[in-house]
Amino acid sequence: MSFIKQKKKSEEQIKNIILIGNPNVGKSVIFGILTGQYVVVSNYPGTTVEISRGNAGFHGNKYQVIDTPGIANLLPMSTDEVVTRDILFEEKDSVIIQVADSKNLARTLLITLQLAEMKIPFILVMNMMDEARERRINIDFKKLSKMLGTQVFPTVAISRTGTDKILPAIEKADVSTYEFKYDPFIEDAVKKIEGYLPDFPISKRSVAIMLLSEDMSLNKWLDEKLTPQGREEIQGIIRDTRKRYPDPLEIVINKERLQNTDRLIKEVAVIEKAPRKGFMYNAGRICMHPVWGVPILIAVLTLMYFFVGKFAAGTVVDFFMGTVFGNAVEGTGIINPFIARVLESIIPIKFVQDLLVGEYGLISVGITYAIAIVLPIVAAFFFFFGILEDSGYLPRLAIIANRVCKWAGLNGKAVLPLILGLGCGAMATISARILDSPKERMLVILLLALGVPCSAQLGLIMGMLAGLKSYAFFIWLFIVLGSMILVGFIANKLIPGETSDFILEIPPLRFPSLKNIAVKTLARIEWYLREAVPIFLLATLFLFFIDKVGILQIIRDMAAPVMAKILSLPPEVTDSFMMGFLRRDYGAAGLLEMARKGMLSNNQILVSMVTITLFLPCVAQMFVIIKEKGLKTAVAVAAFVFTFAFIVGGLLNFALNALGVVL
Amino acid sequence: MIDKDERDQSLESPLCDICKHHAVEIDTEIDELLETIWVLREKGKVTENHYRESGAGNVILDNLDRLKKMNLIYLKEGHVTFTDGGEKHARDLIRRHRLTERMLTDLFDIPRGRIEAPSCQFEHILSEEVTDSICSFLGHPSTCPHGRPIPPGECCKKLTKTITPLVIPLVDLMPGEKGRIVFIATKDRRRLRRLSSLGINPEGIVTVNQKLPTVVIHVDETEIAMDHALVSEIYVKRITDNG
Known part of the structure; x- marks a missing residue:
């Protein structure tokens, strides 16, 4: 140990701390505590899909902390598990913090055994001690620490209990002394394979065992580090060993590991039979109940409709738009008329005045839309969404929706990225990675591009439709959901590949911590302000210029036949659709403004809402699609979505007229 | 292979x-x-x-x-x-x-x-x-x-x-019933691995919480939802409260 310290000091190298563990055990919470950096924390597995890096320091030692997506096994199965496992290969001079759910010792120790095998220094953080205690699971941490030969810390990370001991322990972190032997034939093969392996950042023994488990994701490493002959020899050893067992080697190896974890658990844990009938437990059951689950879902949606649609997009936006910001031309409100007057007196140049407070003014439109319209809605939505996330309701929703998802070639798990798309389509497109098959990822990306409105857009839609007949919102919901199911159904037939099994861990229903929700909402608002406001300004600037040079009018004229004939919408709506491509909420905000000014009839509002919901995803989301799926696919998706939106909008308009519906 | x-x-x-x-x-x-x-x-x-x-x-x-x-x-x-x-x-x-x-x-x-x-x-x-x-x-x-x-x-x-019967597919247990896993009859290794990593292994004790709209089972302290097709590949011995 002293040797390691000396080496470290002389090289002045920054050590890595890698957080590893099962999904939904609190890695991101601990990351936040160690680095002081906020990453999104929720109560469902798969919140973290990308690696986050941050810095931490203790007693003059500097560390880089790496947060990873949750894994169930160090033999990876999905893309995000490969990501995590590869970090162990790539990051030299690392200490691992295995974060664990104390209630689930068996699954924890399965990973612990593999870390021990890898001979990487690590410490074990047994998180969620409170929940384990509640369930009468008593763990002898001292004994566990002794048996594993590694440091073990019980914590309740969300309330920072016990977490102060983590950083000081890093310097003393050492490789585990725990060892166990597999079946003799396997041990024999391991020894032989080790002989062919070059040095890895992890022990040769562990690599050999991974190879025996036929971990295909290792191939790329082998290609790099081994000669073809070496690979051939290893393949031969694996083939010979395979013959010794009726089951695949992976299963044999796994079985032996499980037997070992069982042995460990019997030594260190006493699980008293606990009554598990708490209020939260029962509430959690009701949320996924075949009968009660549906009214609860409707109740949740209604609540959201009232909170985000009626309250935020209605009352609050009216207040900000009408009373606070107002309109310079009409002389309403405070801020906009005030700025207009000030500008008139200090800068008597018409162009500058127009640029700032004109029809497409940076302040009168860009800032006003961003702050007065979108911000209240986004804030309300993020707050509400935070409660849903932290309570653990979303995975339960996946259970209710599993059947419907099956029609679209997906399974319930797809609900998570789709719902996440209500927050931000671009981020949700990335989180499609939690799905297991490429086909499902493609389907979800397509559906996100097609029909999932982002938070501000959804709020605006709810707000605008709230002014119409009560069933208008349900027509909208029906058309959008129906389109998604229809497109999913057809795409399912066209896109090759298979739908994976639906297996989803359901976290316990928890009372959300108000603090976490506040922090999360604020972090997301900050993100919104940083991302959205500049784009709002840029988009406004863009509109301003193309308006000044007359291009806007040309585009409007070009689009007018489509707008008028197919959708029966005024030509100005074109602006909103164009802006909707830059940011969807900007487009919807434009429509809201038009509706407020009485430029749209109720039927027109519904048609424009449906069309803009289905319309192109924003630029940011397009870029993510390109990154995840390539330019060709992205263009195909965009072309399809574009056409589809107008067809559906047109059909709706036609139906409304034909049926003589007046909303 | x-x-x-x-x-x-x-x-x-x-x-x-x-x-x-x-x-x-x-x-x-x-x-x-x-x-x-x-x-x-x-x-x-x-x-x-x-x-x-x-x-x-x-x-x-x-x-x-x-x-x-x-x-x-x-x-x-x-x-x-x-x-x-x-x-x-x-x-x-x-x-x-x-x-x-x-x-x-x-x-x-x-x-x-x-x-x-x-x-x-x-x-x-x-x-x-x-x-x-x-x-x-x-x-x-x-x-x-x-x-x-x-x-x-x-x-x-x-x-x-x-x-x-002594050994039945898990899916045949009624909600609220418990079973001890005897074997998992799947040839798909990914499935087996996935089940295993969630704690569903032979000898493990599972409780069926609900069967509709999706089967939800309880293993150790984990609740897991899964497809019908998967649950019917898991075979268990029913455990009654009196042993």
Whole structure:
């Protein structure tokens, strides 16, 4: 140990701390505590899909902390598990913090055994001690620490209990002394394979065992580090060993590991039979109940409709738009008329005045839309969404929706990225990675591009439709959901590949911590302000210029036949659709403004809402699609979505007229 | 990938001494005769005249003395009747034969046309204990795949009221019931690994929480939702509260 310290000091190298563990055990919470950096924390597995890096320091030692997506096994199965496992290969001079759910010792120790095998220094953080205690699971941490030969810390990370001991322990972190032997034939093969392996950042023994488990994701490493002959020899050893067992080697190896974890658990844990009938437990059951689950879902949606649609997009936006910001031309409100007057007196140049407070003014439109319209809605939505996330309701929703998802070639798990798309389509497109098959990822990306409105857009839609007949919102919901199911159904037939099994861990229903929700909402608002406001300004600037040079009018004229004939919408709506491509909420905000000014009839509002919901995803989301799926696919998706939106909008308009519906 | 022949060879083992010993002892001819009498009796054919009419009975007529001498049957006014010992012997044979047929069709999906030969072999060699285990495993079936009754054994009598098989697909448990996983019958390794990593392994204890709209089970302290197709590949022994 002293040797390691000396080496470290002389090289002045920054050590890595890698957080590893099962999904939904609190890695991101601990990351936040160690680095002081906020990453999104929720109560469902798969919140973290990308690696986050941050810095931490203790007693003059500097560390880089790496947060990873949750894994169930160090033999990876999905893309995000490969990501995590590869970090162990790539990051030299690392200490691992295995974060664990104390209630689930068996699954924890399965990973612990593999870390021990890898001979990487690590410490074990047994998180969620409170929940384990509640369930009468008593763990002898001292004994566990002794048996594993590694440091073990019980914590309740969300309330920072016990977490102060983590950083000081890093310097003393050492490789585990725990060892166990597999079946003799396997041990024999391991020894032989080790002989062919070059040095890895992890022990040769562990690599050999991974190879025996036929971990295909290792191939790329082998290609790099081994000669073809070496690979051939290893393949031969694996083939010979395979013959010794009726089951695949992976299963044999796994079985032996499980037997070992069982042995460990019997030594260190006493699980008293606990009554598990708490209020939260029962509430959690009701949320996924075949009968009660549906009214609860409707109740949740209604609540959201009232909170985000009626309250935020209605009352609050009216207040900000009408009373606070107002309109310079009409002389309403405070801020906009005030700025207009000030500008008139200090800068008597018409162009500058127009640029700032004109029809497409940076302040009168860009800032006003961003702050007065979108911000209240986004804030309300993020707050509400935070409660849903932290309570653990979303995975339960996946259970209710599993059947419907099956029609679209997906399974319930797809609900998570789709719902996440209500927050931000671009981020949700990335989180499609939690799905297991490429086909499902493609389907979800397509559906996100097609029909999932982002938070501000959804709020605006709810707000605008709230002014119409009560069933208008349900027509909208029906058309959008129906389109998604229809497109999913057809795409399912066209896109090759298979739908994976639906297996989803359901976290316990928890009372959300108000603090976490506040922090999360604020972090997301900050993100919104940083991302959205500049784009709002840029988009406004863009509109301003193309308006000044007359291009806007040309585009409007070009689009007018489509707008008028197919959708029966005024030509100005074109602006909103164009802006909707830059940011969807900007487009919807434009429509809201038009509706407020009485430029749209109720039927027109519904048609424009449906069309803009289905319309192109924003630029940011397009870029993510390109990154995840390539330019060709992205263009195909965009072309399809574009056409589809107008067809559906047109059909709706036609139906409304034909049926003589007046909303 | 490994090819099948290779693996099969590696598993091949020579007959053990006990097997050789038993092979000599079994008098299959007597067994077949008793079975024929049983089957004819099921069809209502119990007299020597009946036997003469149906060709199948002739072989019994030729051997009647032998069977009488072994005290397996007796003749009374032309009626062929089992002695107590003969009745038991024949019933056990039929039971083993038909249970084997059930097992081969239900469990291993062997086409009905090909189950006869192995069933004829199994019927001579299964011990009572093994027979009862198979019977329980299959859920104490009452008929063979051809629809003929399977004589109940001791194991069935204990469960005359509730016919509950010992090993059933997890999906057959009712919400609230518990089971111990016996095996997971999937050939898909990814599935197996995924289940395993969530703590679903043989010997593990699972509780079914709900079955609709999606099956939700409880393992250790984890609640897991999964597809019907997956749950039906997990086989469990039901655990009742009184043990």
